[in-house]
Amino acid sequence: MRSIRLFLVTMFMATSLGAQTINVCGTCNVTSLRDAITLAKPFDTVRVKKGIYKEHDVVIDKPLTLVGENYPVIDGELKGEIITVVSDSVTVDGLFVINVGTSYTEDYAAIRVKKSKHFVIQNVVLEKLFFGIYIEKSSYGKIYHNKIIGDAVEEYNSGNGIQLWYSHYVDIEHNFVEHVRDGIYLEFSDNCVIKNNVSAENLRYGLHFMFSNDDIYQDNTFEDNGAGVAVMFSKKIKMLNNTFKKNWGTASYGMLLKEINDAEIIGNTFEENTIGINLEGSNRITYKNNNFTNNGWAIKVRGACYANRFIENNFLYNSFDISYNSKVNDNIFDRNYWSNYTGYDLDKDGIGDVPYRPVKLFSYIVNRTPETIILLRSLFIDIIDFSEKVSPVFTPDNLMDNNPQTKRITW
Amino acid sequence: MLLRLYYQTTMLKILKYSFFDLMRSRWSYVYFGFYLLLGVVLLFLNNDLSKAVITLMNVIIVLVPLIGTIFGVMYYYNSKEFTELLLAQPLKRSSIFLGQYLGVALSLSMSLILGLGIPFVFYGLFKSNAIWDFSLLLITGTFLTLIFTALAFNIALSNENKIKGFGYAILLWLFLAIIYDGIFLMTLIFFEDYPLDKLSLVGTMLNPIDLSRTLILLKLDISALLGYTGAIFKQFFGTSFGLVVSFVMLVIWVVLPVLRIMFKSRRKDF
Numbered sequence: 001m002r003s004i005r006l007f008l009v010t011m012f013m014a015t016s017l018g019a020q021t022i023n024v025c026g027t028c029n030v031t032s033l034r035d036a037i038t039l040a041k042p043f044d045t046v047r048v049k050k051g052i053y054k055e056h057d058v059v060i061d062k063p064l065t066l067v068g069e070n071y072p073v074i075d076g077e078l079k080g081e082i083i084t085v086v087s088d089s090v091t092v093d094g095l096f097v098i099n100v101g102t103s104y105t106e107d108y109a110a111i112r113v114k115k116s117k118h119f120v121i122q123n124v125v126l127e128k129l130f131f132g133i134y135i136e137k138s139s140y141g142k143i144y145h146n147k148i149i150g151d152a153v154e155e156y157n158s159g160n161g162i163q164l165w166y167s168h169y170v171d172i173e174h175n176f177v178e179h180v181r182d183g184i185y186l187e188f189s190d191n192c193v194i195k196n197n198v199s200a201e202n203l204r205y206g207l208h209f210m211f212s213n214d215d216i217y218q219d220n221t222f223e224d225n226g227a228g229v230a231v232m233f234s235k236k237i238k239m240l241n242n243t244f245k246k247n248w249g250t251a252s253y254g255m256l257l258k259e260i261n262d263a264e265i266i267g268n269t270f271e272e273n274t275i276g277i278n279l280e281g282s283n284r285i286t287y288k289n290n291n292f293t294n295n296g297w298a299i300k301v302r303g304a305c306y307a308n309r310f311i312e313n314n315f316l317y318n319s320f321d322i323s324y325n326s327k328v329n330d331n332i333f334d335r336n337y338w339s340n341y342t343g344y345d346l347d348k349d350g351i352g353d354v355p356y357r358p359v360k361l362f363s364y365i366v367n368r369t370p371e372t373i374i375l376l377r378s379l380f381i382d383i384i385d386f387s388e389k390v391s392p393v394f395t396p397d398n399l400m401d402n403n404p405q406t407k408r409i410t411w
Numbered sequence: 412m413l414l415r416l417y418y419q420t421t422m423l424k425i426l427k428y429s430f431f432d433l434m435r436s437r438w439s440y441v442y443f444g445f446y447l448l449l450g451v452v453l454l455f456l457n458n459d460l461s462k463a464v465i466t467l468m469n470v471i472i473v474l475v476p477l478i479g480t481i482f483g484v485m486y487y488y489n490s491k492e493f494t495e496l497l498l499a500q501p502l503k504r505s506s507i508f509l510g511q512y513l514g515v516a517l518s519l520s521m522s523l524i525l526g527l528g529i530p531f532v533f534y535g536l537f538k539s540n541a542i543w544d545f546s547l548l549l550i551t552g553t554f555l556t557l558i559f560t561a562l563a564f565n566i567a568l569s570n571e572n573k574i575k576g577f578g579y580a581i582l583l584w585l586f587l588a589i590i591y592d593g594i595f596l597m598t599l600i601f602f603e604d605y606p607l608d609k610l611s612l613v614g615t616m617l618n619p620i621d622l623s624r625t626l627i628l629l630k631l632d633i634s635a636l637l638g639y640t641g642a643i644f645k646q647f648f649g650t651s652f653g654l655v656v657s658f659v660m661l662v663i664w665v666v667l668p669v670l671r672i673m674f675k676s677r678r679k680d681f
Contacts, residue, residue, distance in 0.1 A: 371603075371607040374611050374615060374621075374644065375592055375595065377624060378592045380592035380593050381596075
């Protein structure tokens, strides 16, 4: 609280003292960003006019607003990092930053924020980059409406679009990230909100969480990424209304959950992924109102997953709805709609009278001997699936949806 | 030379006769009507061409062999008297039987292609991306018809007893459509500690039904589902080499039984 008051006071003082605007352009008094920053007093505005500025290692060490007009190009000439922010309350707005240097020993970024608070990075376009926006031990910031377009080819020599490391309370909204290694990467970052972003065609993950708790991500679209979205070793994450689409490949999934506890996964759409959700060591997660459409496996449960609740989801036309690799089941499936359900509803209450068993014998066999998948859609497989459905021997016998819906659920 | 031409024309004549005989028969219409209905219903219910192709695949790899087998056996036994009449004429034996075989196989293939083709064409197949999948479906369907009709003729030629012939025909279908996969699955599970990709590839190649199924499935880009095995399969079937090998395999499946028809019919005592 004190720091905020202090901040307000300084802000007020700054404005009352008359913050100045320093213009930077080819024909102005000041022709480079670096000079402008050296000249500027705290809380001044540096206005960069349209043009090409060949600069790198620009350090912003005082509270400034750096604004570009009509997207001036800051060209790093592949020499290293371009803009580094080391002061609180810095705004970077409307720049077009290109040609970040590639290094195997240092993570050069187009814009790096280091140990600062209250930063805003918005309307920035980044191209030809190594790392895009790198937030390091900084908090209370906003990354808003940026466009990051990489040209990553190999995982080992490419960087991430937006990376947070030990940074808390950061809002990442309305960004567009494509063709980098990981679209958005959070490591040891708590209480962040990731909202309305599009992360597509990235080499590895659209979104990657590691050891980050209490975060929310919602209304994002993750499409056509190398391996989908990975959420690992995190607690109390909320995943709401996201779309996971077309993560199709031999090692791809819509979402990978590993060691995730107490999360909420609500209202998401998983469409055309090889595996919709891959679950491993994840407990007490609520899955509600999600759509699983046309996936290879809608949900693959690997092991050590307890007390998860799958409620009121739609499972539509997946090759396998649920896959289990053991006979033990401690998860609850209730009131879902399964397009593969063949039961009847005599009393017309919208709930099927026969419980649905989402795990097929074939998916159990495939788990055991993956090569057997080549018998997919063979008549023999249909026959053994049917006999297993009638009297379960191999699949967990308490794994069933007792109230399968007869109509697709809408919400 | 002239004699050879004569033989060829007689074969064509018998082919033509069998073909039109079948075309006039009720069963061809039923078969044709069934596929027409199937195509219409699928498109009407699904509203999605590529989905309909997948469902069709399920139907084709099961039904086409069954109907080919039953029809082949049935036709042979039914036209036995007529065959004996033809044999009394100065005609080459192989041309009589080949003519009949081709007559049955081609009329069945035509029912299949027209029955499925018409609704799909009306639905806008030529404007859709699914046209290649669909063509592959029809091609494998035609191959399966040719293969199983030939196998049926073989069985019928070797068995005077109708009941026995039908029994064997059904058994053959049962074996290739279902039992084979069962044995295949058991083998895979039994040898799960060993690298299985070669084995599974060979196992697939040996059975025409499995081969057709795999060809279509891989075309439908389901291969990502198959994981590591899928990658190997894709590597094999995805290349033109693999495609050529699979089609050669299908052709072998047609040629061998046909050769046996010729061989058997030359020696058979009526």
